[in-house]
Amino acid sequence: MTPTQTKRRLGLLSLVVSAGLVAVKFYAYHLTHSQAVLTDALESIINVFTSGFALYSLYLAGLPKDENHPYGHGKVEYLSIGFEGALIVIAGLFIFYSATLSLIHPHAVAQPDWGVALLSFTALINLAVGLVLTRAGKRLQSVALVGDGQHLYLDALSSLGSSAALVLVAATGIVQFDGAAALLLGIFILVNGYRMLRHSVSGLMDEADSAIVSQVIAELQARRRPSWIDVHNLRVQRYGANLHIDCHMQMPYYFSLEQIHTELHDIEELIRTHFAVDVEMFVHADPCTFKACSLCRMPDCPVRQHPFQHAVEWNLGNAVRNERHTLKPPATVADKP
Template sequence: MTVAQTKNRLGLLSLVVSIGLVAVKFYAYHLTRSQAVLTDALESIINVFTSGFALYSLYLAGLPKDENHPYGHGKVEHLSIGFEGALIFIAGVFILYSASLSLLHPHPVARPDWGVVLLAATAVVNLGVGLLLVRSGKRLKSVALVGDGQHLYIDAVTSIVSSGALVLVAATGIERFDSGAALLLGGFILVNGGRMLRRSVSGLMDETDTAVVAEVIAELQAQRRDSWIDVHNLRVQRYGSNLHIDCHIQMPYYFSLDEVHTQLHDIEELIRARFAVEVEMFVHADPCTFSACSLCLMPACPVRQHPFQHTVVWTVTNAVKDERHHLG
């Protein structure tokens, strides 16, 4: 099974589970007439729409590059998270409004025991499927699957809090526990929707993923050759699960074009071997200058003008700058 097929099957699983749990939660609301349960059920409706959109985005992200999309279709996964975050945020606003009215005018909660049983069952399912999606999403480098799984985590939390509210109402007879829990859940949902929107915007705006950049630099440092005098202006862009990397590498100016091509090919291959996703890498070769002699490890260099002093250790701080390194 291909990576794209695995992603699509996981997305379909999320959609089917979401539809089933929405039915269970609205049945629980029918039995209890609880504001907290209604809040949980409304939030779960969002799961259905977002899971469906996530499934479609996974299908698009798996399509090959074409003339209109030379970098592939992977960025649609960030759009999927933004769509999901926007719906969650809107739901949070509505839930806060509804819960506030219910807090001012509480109403009786019927059959809380059945509500607790049904919501607890949905929480267990959501946690299990959410864990599967997050783990698989991280392994497959899919932000859409990770986002969908995290949303199921949120759904599980709302179910647990709603169950707790029903237990308190049954134990104390204080109906405002139900509305208070709904108000708390509305705020929680609102904050998480905002966070997902922020993550979506970051991805669409090509915000630097420092962890991935650090991995690329660490691999170059670990596999470093004497002829790789310097690395700078390193940039990483993520297109769905795929990576686009470009950088400048300084090499001896007397290398032939064939030798430079061999070195660049080796660099690209070692980076591709490091990441379990498709990597598109463009490396620009800069000729060395005599000012780089003090940083160069090339043995028996025929044109050396200055003795070697020390190497520059490449880090996230210095390798991303658009300037060659120097002593100082």
């Protein structure tokens, strides 16, 4: 089974489970008339819509590149979690309003034991499916699957919170615990909806992923050759599961075009084999100048003007800057034009 097929089947699993659990929760509300249970059920309706949209986004993300989408369709996964986050925020606002009214005008809760049993059952199912989706999403580098799995985790926590409210009402007879729990769940849902929206915007706006950038830099540093004098302006963009990476690599100016081509090919293959997803990498070769002699380790360099002092250690702080790294050379020797 291909990764694309695996993603789509997991997306379908999430949709089917979400639809089934919504029915269970509304049945629990029918039995209990609990505001907390209604809050949980309303939030779960969002699961159905978002799981359906996530499944569609996984289908789109798996389509090949075309003339209109030269980098593929992977960005739609960020749109998916943004859509999910927006619906969660809307649901959270409605739940907050409804819970406030329930606190002002509380009403009795019926059959809390059945409510606790049914909500605990849905929580276990959501935790199990959420764990499967999150692990698979991280393995397959799918933000849509990870987002869907995390939403199911949140839904499970909501169900557990609603169950706790029913237990408190049954134990104390204080019906206000029901409305208070719904209010807290509304706030919890709003916060997490905002976080999903924030993650969606950061992905659509190509916010730097420092973890991936650090992996690229570490791999280049670990396999560094003397001819790879310096790297700068390193950038990583994510398109769904796929990555687009580009950087500037400073190399000896006297290398032939064939030598440069071989070095660049080796760098690109080195990074591609490091990641388990499709990587499109472009390396721009910059010719060295005499200012770079003090940090260049090329043995028997025929044009060296300054003695080697030490190599620049590439890290997240210097490799992403759009400037060449230099050590201060002796002022008596002019730089190569």
